[in-house]
Amino acid sequence: MPVKPNTLISWAHRSWNPWVGCDKVAPECRVCYIFRDLRKQRRQPWGRIYQTNTWHEPIRLNREAERDGVVERIFTCSLSDFFHVGADSLRPAAWNIIRQTRNLVWMILTKRPSRILKHLPPDWGQGWPNVWLGTTVGCRKSLPNLDVLRKIPIHPKAHRWISAEPLLEDISEDVNLAGFSWLACGGESGGAPGKDAEYMYDPSITLREELKNTAGRRIMKIQWALNLRNKCLAQNVRFMFKQLTHTRSSFGVNALGRDWHEYPDHHLDGVPWRSQPPIAPKNIIPPEQIAALWAEEGIQMATAQ
Numbered sequence: 001m002p003v004k005p006n007t008l009i010s011w012a013h014r015s016w017n018p019w020v021g022c023d024k025v026a027p028e029c030r031v032c033y034i035f036r037d038l039r040k041q042r043r044q045p046w047g048r049i050y051q052t053n054t055w056h057e058p059i060r061l062n063r064e065a066e067r068d069g070v071v072e073r074i075f076t077c078s079l080s081d082f083f084h085v086g087a088d089s090l091r092p093a094a095w096n097i098i099r100q101t102r103n104l105v106w107m108i109l110t111k112r113p114s115r116i117l118k119h120l121p122p123d124w125g126q127g128w129p130n131v132w133l134g135t136t137v138g139c140r141k142s143l144p145n146l147d148v149l150r151k152i153p154i155h156p157k158a159h160r161w162i163s164a165e166p167l168l169e170d171i172s173e174d175v176n177l178a179g180f181s182w183l184a185c186g187g188e189s190g191g192a193p194g195k196d197a198e199y200m201y202d203p204s205i206t207l208r209e210e211l212k213n214t215a216g217r218r219i220m221k222i223q224w225a226l227n228l229r230n231k232c233l234a235q236n237v238r239f240m241f242k243q244l245t246h247t248r249s250s251f252g253v254n255a256l257g258r259d260w261h262e263y264p265d266h267h268l269d270g271v272p273w274r275s276q277p278p279i280a281p282k283n284i285i286p287p288e289q290i291a292a293l294w295a296e297e298g299i300q301m302a303t304a305q
Contacts, residue, residue: 008249011184011240011261012075012107013274016058018094019087020079021049026111027201027210028138028166031190031217033249034079049086058097058104065103070274071266076108083115095121102130105266109134109163113148120152127155129267132182134161139168139203143175150179157267164228165242167220168201172227177235181264185228186242187220189249198245220245222255223297229256238262243283244293250283255290257301 007015022034023046038045058074065072076082076098082091098106099121110116113135133152135145149160159181164171166188177183196216225241232239241260244252253259259279266273294301 007075007078009075009078010242010250010253010276010279011073011263012078013072013276014061015075015078016054016061017052017077017079018055018097019049019051019077019084019090021045021047021086022080022084023047024211026136026142027168027203027207028136028142029111030211031188031214033190035214036190037079049080049084049090051090055093055097058101062101062103065274068274069271071103071105071268071271072274073105073107073263076106081110081112082108083110083112083119085115088119091119092121098131099123099128103268103271104130106131107134107161108132109136109161111136111142111145113145113152116149116152124153126153127158129155129157131155132159132161134163134182136163136165137171137175138164138166138185139201140171140174141203141207143171146176146180155267157265159264166218166245167224167228168218169203170221170224170227172224172231175228175231177231177237180237182238182240182262183228183232184240184242185225187245188217189243189246189251190217196247217245217247221297222293223299225256226299229260238264244285248283250280252285253279253283255285255293257290 009015020038035045043050061072108131116133133149133154135149137143137145154160160179161182162180164183164185167185198217198219201218229239239260239262241256243250244255246252263273291301
């Protein structure tokens with residue numbers, strides 16, 4: 001049965017934040033939603049880590065998933081980074097909880113893959129079956145993250161994955177998918193309708209210069225997402241398209257011609273993923289709008305689908 005998600009991240013059933021707060025370390029971080037969400041909590045988004053009171057939740061979620069005979073995907077640290085240096089003292093307790101929750105798949109996404117190996121639990125061995133390790137690669141500057149993550153051992157029934165969101169340029173020719181099972185991509189979201197301008201990412205500027213600008217959204221071309229989809233299909237990597245460049249998360253989920261929400265299999269044979277609520281009609285765009293967007297980029301629909 002579906003559950004009401006506690007996250008706007010459409011590829012997860014839930015999110016869990018044992019701590020919140022982060023620091024910007026990559027071009028993809030520029031307009032991270034952490035700023036908005038933590039300011040609502042009257043917390044400083046950057047430079048501090050705050051422990052939360054949510055540590056009891058995973059055990060309850062796992063008990064409910066066991067009861068219902070399903071597996072859930074949990075986005076871990078959606079308001080921080082699981083491998084942030086400021087969380088080093090808290091992380092062992094988080095690993096202990098993850099170890100106990102067999103019916104939850106922990107989707108750990110980091111922009112700090114170089115810190116993973118030294119901060120795995122002592123009994124990691126060749127990996128835990130319910131932990132998927134992912135890293136963000138939305139531009140060429142972040143491609144080295146994949147080489148780092150490829151060296152981290154994972155369980156044969158777990159997966160390495162890529163978040164190409166926000167997708168800032170066409171990385172399809174340069175991205176090496178070897179060792180990865182899943183890729184999710186999408187455009188940058190946030191900002192005020194009709195107020196914040198959209199513009200093209202400039203890979204020639206420094207990270208410091210990139211992070212100075214906090215207004216507007218950087219444009220993702222549909223062709224870039226199609227190119228990634230085609231590469232994933234050719235290499236048997238599951239693919240998910242999350243959204244267009246827009247003020248609202250998940251808008252235009254069908255902009256590649258249909259809904260692309262593919263996921264790899266999990267570790268519990270014969271147990272289904274928990275179903276998710278249907279896509280909100282407000283996030284689905286009509287065929288004529290898709291055709292207009294494709295025509296604007298000069299994409300031939302017959303050859304791209």
